[in-house]
Amino acid sequence: MVKTSLPREEYLISGHFACPGCGAALSMRIALKALGKKAVLSIPACCWAVIPGPFPYRNLEVPLLYTAFEVTGASVSGLSEGFKAMGEDAIVVGWAGDGGTADIGLQSLSAAVERGHDFIYVMYDNEAYMNTGIQRSSATPEYAWTTTTPVGKREFWKKGWKKDMVGIMVAHRIPYAATATPAFPEDMYRKFKKAASIKGPKFIHILSPCPPGWRFPEEKTIEVARKAVLSKVFPLYEVENGRWRVTFKPARFIPVEEYLRMQGRFRYLPEDAVRYVQETVDREWERLLRKEELSKEGPIW
Amino acid sequence: MKAVLTGNESAAWGARLSRPKIVAAYPITPQTTIVEKIADFIANGEMDATMIHVESEHSAMATCISAEATGVRTYTATSSQGLALMHEMLIWAAGARLPIVMSVVNRAFAPPWSIWSDHMDTVAERDTGWLQFYAENNQETLDSVILAYRIAEDRDVLLPAMVTEEAFILSHTVEPVEIPDQGAVDDYLPPLDLPHRLRPGEPVGYGSLMMPDQYMEIRYRMARAMRRARRVEEKAYEDFWDTFGRLYAPVEEYKMDGADVALVIMGSIASTAKDVVDSLRERGRKVGLLRIRTFRPFPAEEVRKALSSMDAVAVLDRSYTFGHLGALATEVRSALYGSSPPIKNYIVGLGGRDVRVRDLEWIVSDIEKVAKEGLDREITWVNLRGGEE
Ligand SMILES: Cc1ncc(C[n+]2csc(CCOP(=O)(O)OP(=O)(O)O)c2C)c(N)n1
Numbered sequence: 001m002v003k004t005s006l007p008r009e010e011y012l013i014s015g016h017f018a019c020p021g022c023g024a025a026l027s028m029r030i031a032l033k034a035l036g037k038k039a040v041l042s043i044p045a046c047c048w049a050v051i052p053g054p055f056p057y058r059n060l061e062v063p064l065l066y067t068a069f070e071v072t073g074a075s076v077s078g079l080s081e082g083f084k085a086m087g088e089d090a091i092v093v094g095w096a097g098d099g100g101t102a103d104i105g106l107q108s109l110s111a112a113v114e115r116g117h118d119f120i121y122v123m124y125d126n127e128a129y130m131n132t133g134i135q136r137s138s139a140t141p142e143y144a145w146t147t148t149t150p151v152g153k154r155e156f157w158k159k160g161w162k163k164d165m166v167g168i169m170v171a172h173r174i175p176y177a178a179t180a181t182p183a184f185p186e187d188m189y190r191k192f193k194k195a196a197s198i199k200g201p202k203f204i205h206i207l208s209p210c211p212p213g214w215r216f217p218e219e220k221t222i223e224v225a226r227k228a229v230l231s232k233v234f235p236l237y238e239v240e241n242g243r244w245r246v247t248f249k250p251a252r253f254i255p256v257e258e259y260l261r262m263q264g265r266f267r268y269l270p271e272d273a274v275r276y277v278q279e280t281v282d283r284e285w286e287r288l289l290r291k292e293e294l295s296k297e298g299p300i301w
Numbered sequence: 302m303k304a305v306l307t308g309n310e311s312a313a314w315g316a317r318l319s320r321p322k323i324v325a326a327y328p329i330t331p332q333t334t335i336v337e338k339i340a341d342f343i344a345n346g347e348m349d350a351t352m353i354h355v356e357s358e359h360s361a362m363a364t365c366i367s368a369e370a371t372g373v374r375t376y377t378a379t380s381s382q383g384l385a386l387m388h389e390m391l392i393w394a395a396g397a398r399l400p401i402v403m404s405v406v407n408r409a410f411a412p413p414w415s416i417w418s419d420h421m422d423t424v425a426e427r428d429t430g431w432l433q434f435y436a437e438n439n440q441e442t443l444d445s446v447i448l449a450y451r452i453a454e455d456r457d458v459l460l461p462a463m464v465t466e467e468a469f470i471l472s473h474t475v476e477p478v479e480i481p482d483q484g485a486v487d488d489y490l491p492p493l494d495l496p497h498r499l500r501p502g503e504p505v506g507y508g509s510l511m512m513p514d515q516y517m518e519i520r521y522r523m524a525r526a527m528r529r530a531r532r533v534e535e536k537a538y539e540d541f542w543d544t545f546g547r548l549y550a551p552v553e554e555y556k557m558d559g560a561d562v563a564l565v566i567m568g569s570i571a572s573t574a575k576d577v578v579d580s581l582r583e584r585g586r587k588v589g590l591l592r593i594r595t596f597r598p599f600p601a602e603e604v605r606k607a608l609s610s611m612d613a614v615a616v617l618d619r620s621y622t623f624g625h626l627g628a629l630a631t632e633v634r635s636a637l638y639g640s641s642p643p644i645k646n647y648i649v650g651l652g653g654r655d656v657r658v659r660d661l662e663w664i665v666s667d668i669e670k671v672a673k674e675g676l677d678r679e680i681t682w683v684n685l686r687g688g689e690e
Pocket of ligand 1: 045046047048069070096097098099100101126128129130131132137
């Protein structure tokens with residue numbers, strides 16, 4: 001057993017409504033350990049709007065404002081300026097899914113980051129609209145089966161590479177952006193701590209495995225997330241004021257196939273597709289390392 | 302202090318005097334000059350507020366909602382397409398019981414593009430749970446912002462409120478306006494004390510999933526708040542009269558004593574109609590005017606009292622709800638149910654078409670005919686090129 005250095009305090013208490021093995025519930029638990037009592041959450045329509053439980057239940061030890069699907073960026077702006085006006089010391093956290101962030105909420109998020117309010121925006125990315133039953137989003141990876149990209153006789157799987165949200169955020173010259181996953185809890189914890197210490201908008205992209213949506217057994221969540229990192233599918237890095245830093249460099253990589261084949265959503269994948277994914281993640285990893293190297297000389301936005 | 306102000310400057314002054322801490326708005330003609338004026342006030346240190354330059358009206362309302370949830374007073378303004386874009390968040394603001402106040406400069410919908418006045422935009426938001434006040438002139442545009450905060454923020458109400466003024470007819474037209482004294486406004490309108498405000502360290506959740514065995518009661522409470530707003534509104538007008546010496550009412554009766562027929566009108570057309578009523582009265586015609594200021598909550602009792610003894614009633618709608626009658630006509634008819642004189646609906650002034658003295662005179666003649674001969678048709682479009690089918 002590996003001991004972690006995370007604090008014992010729990011802000012996600014027992015009795016949540018998430019599916020067994022939910023990566024998003026685990027992520028919230030770790031995030032709140034880092035943020036503590038001062039956190040105030042804004043949560044739009046997504047799985048996490050259900051996870052705290054129906055009225056009058058509540059499994060969070062921090063205040064929570066439920067909002068509409070596409071307004072998290074606007075909501076954290078209002079909360080942040082509102083608390084400032086009220087003289088309250090709060091850490092404002094927007095906590096949205098990939099659909100609520102990369103699709104319908106992108107406009108209000110972009111505007112909030114451009115204006116520069118003080119908040120942490122978390123995209124917990126389960127790579128589809130899970131709350132409504134596994135429909136594709138722009139964060140769904142290429143070749144994934146979803147209920148709206150079914151594998152039929154004429155049409156099959158999601159087309160096009162996944163949208164790069166951290167890249168989009170960095171293009172806004174955001175003070176801090178990072179990727180994280182619950183398979184690396186200390187890395188995630190540290191990134192939330194750091195985000196909380198920086199003024200202005202912060203963006204954290206969490207890869208959040210979803211057993212029913214990705215079609216893998218519920219006890220494999222951590223393994224799937226770990227393999228995403230080890231296969232270069234989801235590198236762990238952070239971008240602070242344009243300085244790129246890879247926060248975990250595996251001593252040994254695994255082939256993407258190992259990651260893909262664990263999940264039923266990639267069940268139909270032909271060999272050439274696996275090859276294409278491998279080539280793409282290899283190239284992206286090299287690009288990331290180059291950005292890390294180059295940004296030592298000056299910010300790369 | 303007396304000043305010569307446009308309707309939009311009046312709205313901005315109403316906001317300034319009400320001391321909102323957060324203003325989030327997005328430009329749209331003809332609302333823009335409200336926000337520009339507020340930006341000037343803030344830039345000159347005359348208003349202690351933060352302006353959040355949102356990227357859409359949807360976000361304007363969403364930002365106001367979240368800011369207001371922390372307990373600060375918020376303000377926004379919009380028109381037409383912008384209001385329609387807000388629709389989802391209007392429902393949210395009311396459901397979250399946040400007493401946000403918004404000025405709406407009534408403007409017609411596209412297509413075809415029009416920047417001119419009609420009431421279609423705000424009438425389409427009738428059912429969102431917002432209080433709605435329709436101003437007749439610039440003074441009322443200013444006063445109504447202050448009144449709206451006072452009514453909306455009352456613990457018995459806690460619903461958002463919109464104050465409307467018509468595009469250009471009021472928004473860009475100057476009138477002499479009395480700007481109330483800040484001290485008097487501060488006495489009249491105490492700081493917002495939101496009972497359900499969010500605070501760090503106090504774990505609550507607002508807006509969570511609710512099961513069918515509880516949801517209906519939440520909606521009933523909103524309905525009850527709307528009903529209670531009637532009483533709160535009366536008191537707000539009484540105190541306003543005592544403090545500022547200007548009298549408002551949910552419905553304004555103009556020369557209704559001894560009238561046989563009545564015009565029912567919202568907004569600025571009432572000003573022209575008052576002149577028409579005056580001159581027709583001088584010529585012995587028994588016509589009166591009922592101006593509806595408060596459309597939500599609808600003052601059904603006052604309307605019934607004022608109209609049930611008429612020989613006929615002409616309801617003018619500067620909007621149309623496709624498929625039946627204009628919205629005001631529908632409301633008036635339902636208010637008069639059981640004791641109703643003939644009611645005829647006149648659709649007027651869409652997309653900024655002028656409602657002229659002679660149009661109103663024709664309406665009076667027409668409704669007098671209805672009073673004598675009975676209803677020829679339920680609804681007619683006034684001053685329509687080529688006439689109706
Ligand atoms: C305006 C609007 N459109 C659609 C929906 C329906 N809806 C609710 S949650 C959801 C999917 C959310 O997906 P995502 O943001 O990826 O979060 P997840 O459910 O995967 O956690 C959708 C489409 C809604 N609530 N509001």
